[in-house]
Amino acid sequence: MTQNPLSEAEYDAITDAAAHWCMRLHAVDCTPQERLAFEQWRDAHPLHAFEYEAMLEIWDVAEHLPRPEPAAVAPIIRPPVKSWRQYAVAASVCALALPLAAWTGWNLGWLPNSYQHFAATDNVHHVTLGDGSQVELNLNTELTYSNYKDERRVTLKKGEAFFEVTHDASHPFVVRAAEGKIRVTGTRFNVWMYEDQVKVNLIEGSVLVTSNARLPGDGLRLGPSMQARYKHGDYIPQISQTYANDTSLAWRSGKLVLDNLSLNEALPQINRYLDKPLMLADNSTGAIRVGGIYNIRELNSFASSLPKVLPVFLTRNKEGNPVINPMPQQPAKN
Incomplete structure (x- = not known):
């Protein structure tokens, strides 16, 4: 947790780069050197691979859209890279407005017949997906739902969600989170994601979990x-067992429960709620333990309360993030 979080501008730069590489790798003149450079970029940060997979999904949809006759085409103006995501989604929506194109794309598994986007910011939000499944979104959560012929697909872009999936054995429900995926037919489960970390809690039914969707097999x-x-x-x-006193779903009641966790364990759970993530001064600071029950809507005041309950003091790094420092040890008296 000592690594500085990415700024909004850095996230935008990753999205731009993902769009660039998606276009270059599909170009006929893409060179081996470019492909090697892409692999180096993709492996440099977990968010690079995640954004590229999201961009590739949009590309795959847009690639199969019907093309108008040349005579009816106005001079093409290439959109700036930053608008590629909006451009591709808009193109997909336009294609779905064409009955024949939509019917063909659906039957071939290229296009969804419905697409929904949901986001929760300051309040827990309950939504109903197109298949009737119920989803509860925690604060600062964003996801999309697409209904394809061979699967119902949710992409959890950030945050945490509790799913009650409508049973349909012939039409699996797949949640993509970071590099992995969760595959179900009908069940109740929770998915938490922070940066590249994902946690899945199963309440009822069964799910298959894989840590990398590009690997073969259905997962565990x-x-x-x-x-x-x-x-x-x-x-x-x-894989681990949970017990009756597990507090992973306390967020549904507006609470975050920290049960004597080290700061290394606690900060990913806390930081997903904060405007400015807390950082650790060093590895030894992460061993300090913290507990308590907190209101998830009031966690931005968590940092200022820490010196009152733990032997720590706060500073700020050059990005403005609060940094937790251990109090200096008092020399032993002779």
Whole structure:
């Protein structure tokens, strides 16, 4: 947790780069050197691969859109790279307005017949997906839903969501989160994501969890009261059992429960709610333990309260993030 978080401008730059590489890798004149440069860029940060996969999904949809006859085409103005995502989505919507194109794209599995975007900022938000599934979105959460012929697909872009999935064995429900995915037919489960870390808690039914959607196989199966965790670079998820006193779903009641966790464990749970993520001065600071029950809407005041309950003091780094520092040890008296 000592690594500085990315700024909004840096996130925008990653999106721009993902759009650039998506276009270059599909170009006929793409060189081996460019492909090598792309691989180096993709592997440099977990968000690079995540943004590229999201851009590739849009490309795959737009690539199969019907093209108008040349005589009817006005002079083409190439959109700036930054607007590529909006351009591709708009093109997809236009295609869906054409009955024949929509019918063909649906039957071939290229295009969804419905697309929904949801976001929750300051309040927990309850939504109904196009298939009737119910989803509860935690604060600062964003996801999309697309209904394809062969699967119902949710992309969790950030945050946390609790799913009650309508059962349909012939039409699987797939949640993509960071590099992995969760595949179900009908069940109740929770997905938490912060940066490249993902945690899946199963309440009812069963799910298959894979830590990297590009790897072969369906992943590991969870049963009720089981949990899976994964992060960037994990070949398989880490599986564990949850118990009756598990507090992972306390957010649905507006609470965050920290049960004597180290700051290394606690900060990912806290930081997803903060405007400015908390940082650690060094690795030893992360071993300090913290507990308590907090209102998720009031966590921006969490940092200022820490010196009152822990042997720490706060500073700020050059990006303005609060940094937790351990209090100096008093020399022993002879």
